[in-house]
Amino acid sequence: MLFIMKRSFDLSKKPRPGESLIEALLFAAGVLSVFVTVAIVFELGKEAMLFFADPDMTWVKFFTMTKWQPGIGQYGIWALVSATMTTSVIAILIALPLGLASAVYLSEYASHRARSILKPVLEILAGIPTVVYGYFALLFVTPILKNIFKDGIQVYNMLSAGLVMGIMILPLIASMSEDALNAVPRSLREGAYAMGATKLETSLQIVLPAALSGIGAAVIVGISRAVGETMIVAVAAGAGPNFSFNPLDAAETMTGHIARISGGDLSYNTIDYTSLFAIALMLFLVTLTLNLVSQWIVNRFRERYE
Amino acid sequence: MNQKPDHFPEGENFYASLRTRYRVAAIWQTLFFSALLIAIVALTALLYNVMDGAFGYVAFDYKKDPAAFTSIPMNELTKEDLLVILKENLSPGAYNKLDNERKMETRAEGELYTLFLERLVQIDTKATWSMTDSLFRSAEIRAEAAEKYPGAQLEFRSWLTPQFLTTPMSSKAEFAGVRTAVLGSLWLVGIAILFAMPVGVGAAIYLHEYAPKNWLTSIIQTNITNLAGVPSIVYGMLGLAVFVRGMEALTSGAAFGVTDSNGRTVLSAGLTMGILVLPLIIINAQEAVRAVPDSLRQAAYGVGATRLQTVWHHVLPNALPGILTGSILAVSRALGETAPLIVVGASTFISLDPASPFSKFTALPIQIYQWTTRPQSEFHAIAASAIIVLLALLLTLNAAAILLRNRFQRKW
CATH class of the missing domain: 1.10.3720.10 (MetI-like)
Known part of the structure; x- marks a missing residue:
């Protein structure tokens, strides 16, 4: 009896190869995600290096020239960045006010019943594939803009893509902002009401400032999403690099260019191929920075109420 | 020393300012709500736009007259008729290729009819109209089609059909599927x-x-x-x-x-x-x-x-x-x-x-x-x-x- 007791006591120290194996596998699964990031940086970096190794190409030229014409060996990223910036700015100009106002309404004003009807609308908008937004931009918004601007606007234009992109990002900004507003404790609102503030004064002067870090983070994530968005601009913004900040012009964004060129017949080890990786690397670094900044804002500036 | 801060009104002024504050609050509340309204309108417009595109009038023409293949009216063709017509009019190579893919006799009537339209009479879409136009401007569309595309037939068509789900890709929109x-x-x-x-x-x-x-x-x-x-x-x-x-x-x-x-x-x-x-x-x-x-x-x-x-x-x-x-x-x-x-x-x-x-x-x-x-x-x-x-x-x-x-x- 005593012998058995002793044996069973020892069990806890017994090596269990099965358990250790599973734990190792689970660890591998966890670490795999880190490998994905490493692979992105490594693979994009490797091809981008090949691109910059080309004698005609230098970093300075890449970051300063405003012409992207592979035919004559000109690769100036600004021709693509200008379109990315224009569409993203339009998108944020649409999505920020609308998203923020939606968030304030849902969090501060809406009754439980109204919320349960309105919230799904935003969720449906968030779930629609971007290629469908592309269809909407080209075949609904563009004809309307064409009616307004007549000949002033091109068939493919950045305005239409930007507007629709704004609608696409709206739910993201709305839901992140709403989370931030909801995190503001009730006592702050009650305090404001007790001082005789109206609901609006409470919302705009008490709750909104308290949630500002979360809202800032939402905007930055929204910008990052706009910069990386591909299908809307590929369908509606135009097919050809064009250094222009005029929303009525056709121009190609970084993502749109990658999609168009890689969609054709692309042979490996050409400068066309490697140049796409240089663009993708930039895209990755820009969105990564934006995402990190957004997380930093949340952690650094979060008001803590405890 | 009875000085009051001037932003803190009293008496009649207080009520006047309160009314203003309420009015401003009401205006802003409407603005907040209209943001959501815009989202709803956008979603509705998107869904409507898609539905609008998937149904509507088409004007189409046959490149070859159906009467050249058969004397039976097109909507009365049976499977047997279609098999005979296809066999007689398709080149032997093309017919055998189709037959090798799947025996012609085992194919459904609808499929044979599609082949008849696609390979022989060669339907040719001239123009399409959206659902809204087709419903509300049907008379104008008829006039326009008759004027621009003489000889073309006008038909209200749903592009989303059971065949659309079951047919493979085609270079012709009329016969393409997903x-x-x-x-x-x-x-x-x-x-x-x-x-x-x-x-x-x-x-x-x-x-x-x-x-x-x-x-x-x-x-x-x-x-x-x-x-x-x-x-x-x-x-x-x-x-x-x-x-x-x-x-x-x-x-x-x-x-x-x-x-x-x-x-x-x-x-x-x-x-x-x-x-x-x-x-x-x-x-x-x-x-x-x-x-x-x-x-x-x-x-x-x-x-x-x-x-x-x-x-x-x-x-x-x-x-x-x-x-x-x-x-x-x-x-x-x-x-x-x-x-x-x-x-x-x-x-x-x-x-x-x-x-x-x-x-x-x-x-x-x-x-x-x-x-x-x-x-x-x-x-x-x-x-x-x-x-x-x-x-x-x-x-x-x-x-x-x-x-x-x-x-x-x-x-x-």
Whole structure:
């Protein structure tokens, strides 16, 4: 009896190869995600290096020239960045006010019943594939803009893509902002009401400032999403690099260019191929920075109420 | 010393200022609400725009007169008639090719009729109109069609038909279908989830049940959050470099004796998609695992279970509904993604069903993209129909996720 007791006591120290194996596998699964990031940086970096190794190409030229014409060996990223910036700015100009106002309404004003009807609308908008937004931009918004601007606007234009992109990002900004507003404790609102503030004064002067870090983070994530968005601009913004900040012009964004060129017949080890990786690397670094900044804002500036 | 701050009115002034404040508040409330109204209008416009494109009048013409093939009126043709007509009028080579694909006698009447229209009389769409126009301006359309396209027939057509779902690609919008694309999408999503779900759930369990609190764990955690924000097209580039090019021997099936293929296969695309949805699955699974109360684990340890037994018998079964819901959402994300597929090299035109992981592929969103960017309006019509198919698929998936959540979610 005593012998058995002793044996069973020892069990806890017994090596269990099965358990250790599973734990190792689970660890591998966890670490795999880190490998994905490493692979992105490594693979994009490797091809981008090949691109910059080309004698005609230098970093300075890449970051300063405003012409992207592979035919004559000109690769100036600004021709693509200008379109990315224009569409993203339009998108944020649409999505920020609308998203923020939606968030304030849902969090501060809406009754439980109204919320349960309105919230799904935003969720449906968030779930629609971007290629469908592309269809909407080209075949609904563009004809309307064409009616307004007549000949002033091109068939493919950045305005239409930007507007629709704004609608696409709206739910993201709305839901992140709403989370931030909801995190503001009730006592702050009650305090404001007790001082005789109206609901609006409470919302705009008490709750909104308290949630500002979360809202800032939402905007930055929204910008990052706009910069990386591909299908809307590929369908509606135009097919050809064009250094222009005029929303009525056709121009190609970084993502749109990658999609168009890689969609054709692309042979490996050409400068066309490697140049796409240089663009993708930039895209990755820009969105990564934006995402990190957004997380930093949340952690650094979060008001803590405890 | 009875000075009052002038922004704090009293008496009649107080009420005047209060009225102003209320008025301003009411105006702003309307503004806040109208933001949501705009969102609703946008969503309605989008859905309406898609429906509008998928149905409507078409004006079409036959390149060859049907009377040249048969004296029977077109709507009275039987299967036997059609077989005879096809046999007589198609070139023997073309007929045998069709016959080899599938015996002509075994094909349905509708299919034979489609062949008759496509190969012999060669239907030719002149113009299409949207649903709204067709309903409200039908007289004007008739006049316009009669004037511009003399001899053309006008017909109200639904581009979304049962045949649209079952026929493969075609270079003619009238005969194109989404069969290949839907099957391609299913293959893709299947491969993606087969790869991402075990890895994702494993990672989530490791992070919540096993991982020590150290720098490596926090790096993994931050990294997952950041991966979720990487643009999908960057994943496409990764897939192009790693799966299509780097591992071509595996993904083209060359290592398994497949010869007629390159790396641009459904396997490469599926794995790329798997990597793309991985962070999504991990984050959702972590949430599901976190929701399982600690008392359950303590109880398991209390009766002498090992860590693996605790996880396998108690944590996983209780987290399963949450994990499945998250995976369904990941599937719907993968179904709608387009950009990475373009980069990885979806075929623009294939009419053969994908038969193995090493097949060339196309997918539903790729077809929508292709058709939307064509200039001809009949392709826009089938793009709209394909969007309806895609949205219906997504709606079903999301409804399933919600049902699953409501049915099995436990409150602890």
